[in-house]
Amino acid sequence: MNTEHYDVVIVGGGPAGLSAAIYAARAELRTVVLDKDPHAGALGMAHVIANYPGVRSDISGIELLDSMKSQAESFGAKFFREKVTGLDLSKREKNVFTASGKVFRAKALILATGSMGKSRKIKGEQELLGVGVSYCATCDAAFYKGQVVAVAGRTGEAVEEAKVLSRFAGKVYLLCPTSSFSAPSEMVEGLDFQPNIEVRYNQSIVAINGDKAVESLTIRGENAPLEVDGVFLYLSGSSPIIDYAGGQLDCVEESCLKIGADFSTSVPGVFAAGDILCKDIKQAIIVASEGCRAALYADKFLRGRSTAKMDYN
DSSP, rough: OOOEEOSSEOOSSSSOOOOHHHHHTTTTTTTEEEOOOOTTTHHHHSSSOOTTSOTTTTTHHHHHHHHHHOOOOHTTTTTEEEOEEEOOOOSSEEEEEESSSOOOOOOEEEEEEOESSSOOSSSTTTTTTTEEEESOOOGGGGGGGEEEEEOSSHHHHHHHHHHHHHTOEEEEEEEEESSSSSHHHHHHHGGGOTTTTEEEEEEEEEEEEEESSSSSETTTTTSSSSSSEEEEEEOOOOOEGGGTTTTTTTTGGGGGGOTTTSSSSSSSSSOOOSSSSSSSSHHHHHHHHHHHHHHHHHHHHHHHSSOOOHHHH
């Protein structure tokens, strides 16, 4: 068995994991990041990042990730393209098992594997993800200024996200797949004050059409496709990626990891950050800050300090 020893193993190479790597490595902890594919996360799929402080407005998600990775490497962090398949958290030194057969061992883990859609059953959804298909209006609404978009879903989240989009898009179709929303009535009634939102009930998307970007939607029972420039899906939600933990960590509702104020999980030495945690707002800058804090608390744990040491230099 090929085993490698580190002070900190970070699982996940998105903005939370990379931010954690920067701060852990700067704290002179032997740090390794295990990531199966930097393109697989939400940020890696984004074609343009316009709201991350301090970077140019036309940078892509993968370029931002590459920049963060280079910064972490400059402080000594190591990176391996590895898919984590399991954890052994029973001892003080934790084991991280990978598909390649390598085992990474450390006294502190930071889990930052994000979340993913619970299901992708609409034809064209996966192929057009990032080029018109989105799951976050707060993230992408500004890219559709004056354009036509659709929101699909019956939850309060779908209703609220349609309202966010209405501030940017010229026209918003809110497609409810049933005869009514599951959202509170006062929330639905608020749609009446948004003149550019058109609510359509009993409208289910069966296909998302387009060559290099979204062009239209095929609606069940409708002869003509609905022409749109983008579609925001809130049909099944997302779920934290924690299957590799094997039930060893306590969770709260919606299978999110239970953490303390210091981002520690129910197992001492195991921390978590990013979209693997439940949160109302999902933005790269928010999860990056969580990765920073998780790393500082991991450093506190490893060195037995009473408080986390700040890094201002």
